[in-house]
Amino acid sequence: AAYSAGSVGDRRMLFRQLFEKESSTYTYLLADVADPDKPAVLIDPVDRTVDRDLNLIKELGLKLVYAMNTHVHADHVTGTGLIKTKIPGVKSVISKASGAKADHIVEHGDKIYFGNLFLEVRATPGHTAGCVTYVTGDADNQPSPRMAFTGDALIIRACGRTDFQIFTLPKDTLLYPAHDYKGFTVSTVEEEIAYNARLSKDKETFKSIMESKLELVLSKDDGCSCACQFGLRYPGSTTKDLSCSH
Template sequence: MTAGKGSIVKAGEAMGFKQLFDDDSSTYTYLLWDPSTKDAIIVDPVDIQVDRDLKEIESLGLNLVYGVNTHAHADHITGTGLLKTKIDGFQSVISDASGAKADIKIGPGDKIVFGSRSISVRATPGHTEGCLSYVADDESFVLTGDTLLIQGCGRTDFQGGSAEKLYNSVHSQLFTLPDETIVYPAHDYKGRTSAKLGDEKKTNPRLGEGKTESDFVEIMKNLNLSYPKKIDVAVPANMRCGVPDVE
């Protein structure tokens, strides 16, 4: 397979979108594309699902340009390293603040362009220091990674996590988007696929209306969560953007 190169500006078409799910880690992977040029990106691919993703890409006739990560996950290994071996010209993307290796490092205010479509980059640290969220060019949806989950949020007790930072990230970078913006998270453990941002603003039990920063810090302090089973393998691999360790 060969990665697409084009960047044709053409207005008036809806962005192509497909949400995929990995049962093992409860991870959502997203395919986004320009229907005109078929240039596409994949967000948060999972290594054990690369064959599935390649079949989807082929069936949709997409030219996969970038593999984009919301952060260095602790519960699965990113598929970007494997995809680089399968698709000519394909490039991995991650936050510069993550400290991870990738072909392209990005930060707040950047845009990832594929054909005439794009997603804008917002820094939303707190779950990890390098977490990013990605807003569609028409603000119809936002990919929130582990920063904002449906009726929840990512934990803040490792990988440079900070409850204070996460609270401020959500309120300054996500809750400022329109109420009709759809939230698509990196994980869900109850079969939920999306939520309206306005609903999360009101009813999210950790971050919604009436919850102060101090309330949130206290909630996160008392979660008493066990560490992810794959953290010792996943984090080092993801710091290499999924490229196998050859040392």
């Protein structure tokens, strides 16, 4: 069967972005459809939408191998536990620095293979100490442009880490966040360098901008908003997020 490449140039990779409305969370499905087994990974599945995701995986004839988290989520329950009860053999994945349990513990620099495609693990601490970004491989048989699944290390146009782990990727790298509250689905390294408030201001100016911005975001929306990264709080929480080490 001819599967679509979705958002990437490389026909080898099937790609789907899925949205969970209550927590404004994006879940990502990636699969190597050139491999006879069609091995697949899910990044940041949400418990409420596990049935939708697993049904899609079944319809597309994929074999789910990994259910991965970019970090420990405070605004919603990860779907990985539920997935493991429904498809025994699926391995959960999280970073060592998160301190959380999983079948497969990864560290900065590790590669996670599904078929001939792979994701690189990059440490992007801030929101939580264990936050990682998963980036598609840099090779001829990998998707082009590259794609980075940033978790909460980036909110499009709102906040993001300035360090080299994300923003020294090629300019055309597609950035896929774990959350969006304004209806954006994707950005690029080039755009975020130019227009992300955190990146285009000096540190102190930025901090005050972000604090007023975040108040707005937090008062309007539920969910995770890079709050911990700036010592702010999750909406409705009177104490700092327990999963945040800052």
